Amino acid sequence: MTETPVLAMRGIDKSFLGVPVLRSVDLTVAPGEVHALVGENGAGKSTLMKILAGVHTADAGTIELDGRPASFTHPLQAQHAGVSTVFQEFNLLPELSVAENIFLGREPRRRGFIDRRAMAARTAELLADLGVEDLAANAKAGTLSVAHQQIVEIAKALSQGADLICMDEPTAALADAEVELLYRLIDRLRNRGIAVLYVSHRLREIFDLCDRITVLKDGRRVDCVDSAAITPDELVTAMVGRRIEAVFPEPLPGTEIGDVRLEITGGGNAWLDGIDLQVRAGEIVGLAGLQGSGRTEIAEAVFGIAPFTRGSLAVDGRQRRITGPRKAIASGLALVTEDRKAQGLAMHQSVRANARLVLDANRRVHSGRRLSRIPGILSGLDLVSRGLEQDVQYLSGGNQQKVVVAKWLATEPGVIVLDEPTRGIDVGAKHKLYSVIRRLAAEGIAVLLIASELIEVIGLADRIAVLHDGRIAGELPGGATEQQVMAHATGRSRA
Amino acid sequence: MQRARSAAAALLGGGTGTVFALLAVIFAIVFAVNPGFFQAASLMAFLKQAAPLVILAAGQYFVIVSGNFDLSVGALVGAQVVIAARLIDGEEARTVPVIGVMLLFGIAVGLVNGLVTTVLKVQSFITTLGMLLVLYGAIRLWTGGAPTGSLSESFRVPGRMGIENVPLLGQVPWALLIMIACGAAAIWLMRTRFGRVLIATGDNDLAAELSGARVDTVRTAAFVLSGLSATIAGILIGGFAGVSAQVGEGMEFTVITAVVLGGVVLGGGQGLVVAAMAGALTIEALFTLFNQLALPASLRPSVQGAIIIAAVAYAARRRMRPAGQTATPS
Numbered sequence: 001m002t003e004t005p006v007l008a009m010r011g012i013d014k015s016f017l018g019v020p021v022l023r024s025v026d027l028t029v030a031p032g033e034v035h036a037l038v039g040e041n042g043a044g045k046s047t048l049m050k051i052l053a054g055v056h057t058a059d060a061g062t063i064e065l066d067g068r069p070a071s072f073t074h075p076l077q078a079q080h081a082g083v084s085t086v087f088q089e090f091n092l093l094p095e096l097s098v099a100e101n102i103f104l105g106r107e108p109r110r111r112g113f114i115d116r117r118a119m120a121a122r123t124a125e126l127l128a129d130l131g132v133e134d135l136a137a138n139a140k141a142g143t144l145s146v147a148h149q150q151i152v153e154i155a156k157a158l159s160q161g162a163d164l165i166c167m168d169e170p171t172a173a174l175a176d177a178e179v180e181l182l183y184r185l186i187d188r189l190r191n192r193g194i195a196v197l198y199v200s201h202r203l204r205e206i207f208d209l210c211d212r213i214t215v216l217k218d219g220r221r222v223d224c225v226d227s228a229a230i231t232p233d234e235l236v237t238a239m240v241g242r243r244i245e246a247v248f249p250e251p252l253p254g255t256e257i258g259d260v261r262l263e264i265t266g267g268g269n270a271w272l273d274g275i276d277l278q279v280r281a282g283e284i285v286g287l288a289g290l291q292g293s294g295r296t297e298i299a300e301a302v303f304g305i306a307p308f309t310r311g312s313l314a315v316d317g318r319q320r321r322i323t324g325p326r327k328a329i330a331s332g333l334a335l336v337t338e339d340r341k342a343q344g345l346a347m348h349q350s351v352r353a354n355a356r357l358v359l360d361a362n363r364r365v366h367s368g369r370r371l372s373r374i375p376g377i378l379s380g381l382d383l384v385s386r387g388l389e390q391d392v393q394y395l396s397g398g399n400q401q402k403v404v405v406a407k408w409l410a411t412e413p414g415v416i417v418l419d420e421p422t423r424g425i426d427v428g429a430k431h432k433l434y435s436v437i438r439r440l441a442a443e444g445i446a447v448l449l450i451a452s453e454l455i456e457v458i459g460l461a462d463r464i465a466v467l468h469d470g471r472i473a474g475e476l477p478g479g480a481t482e483q484q485v486m487a488h489a490t491g492r493s494r495a
Numbered sequence: 496m497q498r499a500r501s502a503a504a505a506l507l508g509g510g511t512g513t514v515f516a517l518l519a520v521i522f523a524i525v526f527a528v529n530p531g532f533f534q535a536a537s538l539m540a541f542l543k544q545a546a547p548l549v550i551l552a553a554g555q556y557f558v559i560v561s562g563n564f565d566l567s568v569g570a571l572v573g574a575q576v577v578i579a580a581r582l583i584d585g586e587e588a589r590t591v592p593v594i595g596v597m598l599l600f601g602i603a604v605g606l607v608n609g610l611v612t613t614v615l616k617v618q619s620f621i622t623t624l625g626m627l628l629v630l631y632g633a634i635r636l637w638t639g640g641a642p643t644g645s646l647s648e649s650f651r652v653p654g655r656m657g658i659e660n661v662p663l664l665g666q667v668p669w670a671l672l673i674m675i676a677c678g679a680a681a682i683w684l685m686r687t688r689f690g691r692v693l694i695a696t697g698d699n700d701l702a703a704e705l706s707g708a709r710v711d712t713v714r715t716a717a718f719v720l721s722g723l724s725a726t727i728a729g730i731l732i733g734g735f736a737g738v739s740a741q742v743g744e745g746m747e748f749t750v751i752t753a754v755v756l757g758g759v760v761l762g763g764g765q766g767l768v769v770a771a772m773a774g775a776l777t778i779e780a781l782f783t784l785f786n787q788l789a790l791p792a793s794l795r796p797s798v799q800g801a802i803i804i805a806a807v808a809y810a811a812r813r814r815m816r817p818a819g820q821t822a823t824p825s
Binding site for chain 1: 688691692694695698699701702703704705706707708709764765
């Protein structure tokens with residue numbers, strides 16, 4: 001590869017609140033290349049992309065575009081430099097037309113007024129270039145399908161003269177036929193010499209589309225290979241990079257699987273249907289599934305945030321109608337929520353205040369004995385803080401998560417639901433949480449573990465329920481392979 | 496020992512320490528201008544006059560720390576004084592029943608503020624601004640512009656009188672004792688489960704709700720506490736200053752200024768009630784200083800306006816500063 005790369009990032013470092021997310025990452029993309037960026041959740045893909053888009057600024061390292069040094073502190077600077085990003089959440093204004101969205105802020109003008117005719121003509125031209133015929137320049141963006149909105153974003157990138165278009169999980173919300181369309185579109189971009197940085201989890205797409213693959217793991221670049229020179233299995237190994245047995249602690253001796261503590265029969269609501277699920281004392285049941293498959297919705301239904309409207313739910317053999325968190329807490333349930341900052345913690349309050357909040361808010365579980373256990377629970381989680389009076393906002397992500405876990409353990413729950421408990425926390429804290437989950441099981445608590453990192457579910461759960469489209473598509477024993485889980489998660493098992 | 500140290504750290508740390516420093520500085524200037532101020536009699540008089548604002552600040556603190564505002568307290572103070580004068584109409588025997596009616600009215604106003612804010616989801620700024628106008632209008636309508644009736648002598652005792660002939664201090668005003676009692680009650684309340692849930696709600700209501708907190712209930716209760724504080728303040732101000740249609744006018748802004756000056760963050764979740772009360776004392780001390788310097792009282796609103804902007808700007812700068820952002824290793 002002798003030509004000047006369209007993008008060369010070297011030695012990129014980035015930390016958030018002291019937690020390193022990227023460590024000395026290199027990434028080069030040649031003109032007209034489709035380059036895959038892969039890695040597990042939390043490997044740093046999104047952060048790298050956001051640095052490239054000008055959303056975040058790197059702490060260290062250099063970025064060169066077409067051989068010229070570049071530095072962005074604002075998304076507009078990245079766009080002007082020829083780097084456009086199509087995020088999963090589109091940035092279209094729903095009330096404006098396709099043409100108005102594409103030329104937003106750069107409308108062609110004639111005598112000071114927006115030249116609508118020229119704008120429509122240039123939009124039609126752009127869309128024709130992309131081989132898209134069934135999209136009108138004057139359609140309102142809000143009425144378009146996801147696939148068409150994506151095309152508008154790509155057309156907008158082209159109209160800005162992008163040399164490099166970054167796509168973040170572009171097929172996540174697309175149907176199969178729409179994926180084919182995207183493939184053809186990316187081929188056209190390649191033929192025009194425009195490079196694509198393609199971020200995806202889907203191995204098939206990566207091997208179908210991409211010329212080279214950069215693999216990130218725990219914030220480091222572990223490999224950059226030609227896609228022809230690697231097999232899918234080798235790629236997965238590079239992404240995971242470790243043997244499962246070595247990472248996840250064994251069940252503690254004396255852990256016994258006992259009576260059913262949580263039983264859902266025929267549970268359903270607007271998002272879920274026909275959910276049958278049992279979790280026994282001492283058992284860790286994993287919930288796997290792609291984004292939007294209904295994992296979090298099950299947690300929310302169990303905890304009464306968006307309750308089941310059909311079917312029944314029993315805790316320790318007693319039928320319960322759980323219509324809100326208070327009822328759930330009174331029934332002995334606990335939920336470690338997905339988003340600890342928005343849903344889990346009062347950030348300006350102390351460690352102690354957060355850890356005792358559930359007890360303070362619920363007379364049914366409040367007791368002096370439970371309050372007095374809190375310091376012990378926190379030290380059992382290896383919390384690192386400057387005392388219990390420190391505000392949680394100053395703790396690292398991993399320590400904040402320990403406070404969230406502590407506030408639920410303080411209630412001595414019978415069933416604990418953990419929704420993405422290790423999201424965005426460092427490796428050390430992750431391992432601590434894994435062993436905490438094992439300990440909870442050993443204490444006879446029923447654990448329902450939701451994780452988008454398949455490897456966590458596989459490594460920890462005794463049983464895995466795989467969700468697809470709001471239903472349980474299949475159940476697998478713990479230690480199943482990623483391929484088996486993915487077969488259910490993508491709905492292929494039914495075909 | 497550790498508890499004492501953490502209490503001291505809480506008082507001096509954050510935005511809280513500033514208000515005590517400010518209070519000390521203003522008192523020092525007052526002393527420099529007029530050393531005679533630091534005699535028991537004038538200090539007691541100062542505290543008697545400051546008591547209503549301190550009590551209002553405690554009430555307002557509950558509302559602000561839960562993430563809301565109560566702009567209706569000034570009008571409520573005025574309404575309470577007018578109600579007292581009209582219903583008592585100079586008859587001693589009616590004093591206690593009328594105080595009972597006033598307490599119920601204060602609770603009712605707080606309840607309406609709270610329910611409109613939490614159930615109808617009207618922003619508290621609008622809810623209580625509306626309540627302010629409703630109360631002012633009702634006072635005008637009811638009194639025809641000039642309050643009728645008069646307060647009884649016994650009604651005026653808490654605001655005007657005190658325990659006489661206390662060694663060293665001379666007269667200890669009832670208002671001071673009521674202020675201390677209210678302050679102690681407020682500090683105690685913030686240490687109860689209610690107070691802990693209230694401040695967590697103001698900080699992150701979603702997290703509080705998911706923790707099983709009755710978010711709407713505690714927020715409504717905060718408005719009721721504010722309504723009660725306005726009632727007590729009304730009793731003291733009526734006793735101290737007598738009846739007029741202007742009683743309480745503008746006090747909502749003075750009290751919000753006081754609370755903000757105490758380092759309590761608008762939007763909720765941060766600050767101590769004791770600092771809010773110290774903020775009220777600081778404002779009163781500042782007004783006293785103005786008197787000492789013979790500055791015109793008409794300057795007060797401008798000074799208040801400048802203080803509230805400066806205090807919020809100071810708090811915003813403190814939060815932007817990355818200091819203390821030392822993430823702990825895990």
